Amino acid sequence: MRYLLKAVNASQNVVALELEAADEPSAREAARRQGLAVLAVRGAGLAQFMRPARRTRFRATLFSIELLALLEAGLNLVEALQALAEKQNDSDAMHLLQDVLQRLGEGESFSQAIARHPRHFPPLYVATVQSSERTGNVREALARYIAYEEEVDRVRKKVVSALIYPAILVGVGGAVLAFLLFYVVPRFAGVYEDLHAELPLFSSLLLAAGRFVKANGFLVVLTLGCVLALGAYVLAQERTRAALAARLWRMPGLGERMQVYQLARFYRSAGMLLRAGIPVLKAFDMVKGLLAAHLRERLAGARRLLEEGKNISSALTTAGLATPVATRMMAVGERGGQMGDMMDRIARFYDDETARAVDAFTRVFEPLLMAVIGLAVGLVVVLMYMPVFELAGSIR
Numbered sequence: 080m081r082y083l084l085k086a087v088n089a090s091q092n093v094v095a096l097e098l099e100a101a102d103e104p105s106a107r108e109a110a111r112r113q114g115l116a117v118l119a120v121r122g123a124g125l126a127q128f129m130r131p132a133r134r135t136r137f138r139a140t141l142f143s144i145e146l147l148a149l150l151e152a153g154l155n156l157v158e159a160l161q162a163l164a165e166k167q168n169d170s171d172a173m174h175l176l177q178d179v180l181q182r183l184g185e186g187e188s189f190s191q192a193i194a195r196h197p198r199h200f201p202p203l204y205v206a207t208v209q210s211s212e213r214t215g216n217v218r219e220a221l222a223r224y225i226a227y228e229e230e231v232d233r234v235r236k237k238v239v240s241a242l243i244y245p246a247i248l249v250g251v252g253g254a255v256l257a258f259l260l261f262y263v264v265p266r267f268a269g270v271y272e273d274l275h276a277e278l279p280l281f282s283s284l285l286l287a288a289g290r291f292v293k294a295n296g297f298l299v300v301l302t303l304g305c306v307l308a309l310g311a312y313v314l315a316q317e318r319t320r321a322a323l324a325a326r327l328w329r330m331p332g333l334g335e336r337m338q339v340y341q342l343a344r345f346y347r348s349a350g351m352l353l354r355a356g357i358p359v360l361k362a363f364d365m366v367k368g369l370l371a372a373h374l375r376e377r378l379a380g381a382r383r384l385l386e387e388g389k390n391i392s393s394a395l396t397t398a399g400l401a402t403p404v405a406t407r408m409m410a411v412g413e414r415g416g417q418m419g420d421m422m423d424r425i426a427r428f429y430d431d432e433t434a435r436a437v438d439a440f441t442r443v444f445e446p447l448l449m450a451v452i453g454l455a456v457g458l459v460v461v462l463m464y465m466p467v468f469e470l471a472g473s474i475r
Contacts, residue, residue: 082106086115107174116178116195120171137172137199140228147221156217157183175199188212202365203227203348210355220355227351231344234430238340241437245448252452259459261296264289267463285462324371336436337371342400343429344369345378350422359418360385374400391418404428 084096084106096115100106107117142163149159157180164176175196182192190209193200204224211220268289292299313319328334345366352362363382367375381398385391392409395401401409405425412421 082120084110084115084117084120086110086117103170104174111178111181117174137175139200139204140225140232143204143221143225143228147218147225150218150221156189189217203352206352206357206365207355210352210357223351223354227347230347230426230430234340234343234433237434238437241441244441244445248445248448248452252456255452255456256459259456259463260289261292261299264459264463265293268293285459321372325373328371328373336433338374339402339429339436340433341370341374342402342405343426343433345374345400346405346422346429347426350419350426352419353422354419359391 082098082100082103084098086096096110098106098109100109103120106120110117145163146159149162150156154162160176160180160183164173164180167173167176178196179189179192182195183189188209190205190212193208194205207220207224208217211217264285266289268286314323328337348366348369349359349362352365353359357365360382363378363385367378370378377398377400381394381400384394384397389397390413392401392406392413395409396406405428408421408425408428409418412418415421
């Protein structure tokens, strides 16, 4: 049976290969003998249909929480990893931990072993663990990364929860409008056709649309499906998303909120790396991917200023990557030699500012959205019944 594998080679490059093996574990073992770190395995040809590949996601944060608990219970790193590998129900996660254990047994450090799995362990994670190995305190690194992820997740949940109710309103309102336009309006159009009465202009247009939908329902549904599919495809393109993001950045108010949100992620990630002992230039290089394209250009300018001897607060302020409050807080951190902690505090300040902006936005946006949906539904209903009202007036 043939298997398709995605793996990382000795040069830290992701490669794809096809192997003949009796089963999936044998395919993994054959790849390991070639010096490859396996990322994913799926059957080739008929095997793919007989046993569909599962998409699994190794959760580094949950792994870190469990590993930290075992280390604090007195187990050493190897024993803790063995315990976690034995408890795994997912075969991919089990093979991942077994590969890490194998590399530890071959003399590699923990950071080197997990660095061979970039799909599961991000560079921030690897750098944090690597810095802790100098002092031998892996528990501190794990606790630092867990706290970092919890803060990021807290802000993400705040933004997502603020969008849930508007999304429900839009979905329900769209469903009601679709029901009226695709079911109710065509039937009203048939009734008014039999009356041969003169209808108001807008009611005539609405009912004409209803008659068109009734006569070409399948074509309308197919067209809407194609439009939605095309829109999803266009939005999936990175160039489109970048152009859309550039327009949003230029909008007053919204662009400023987006910048604050991105700066919070930048400061939190950089602060974690600085507390771990990573040099500032290397830390900035590692977190630049968290910023939008035009902010990365500013970060490159700040990096050049740092190489010229400027301090962090001056470089980031000159590059436009700091608000006045952040500049003053960084100056205090530089005087006290606690820049990592101070950057984390700046990130929390930005997060609180983002949370207040989200709360204010939802308090204003949700009633407006309800009013717009109500007006749209009410307008359709009034236009449908307006001829009835006129006929009743004429009879009277």
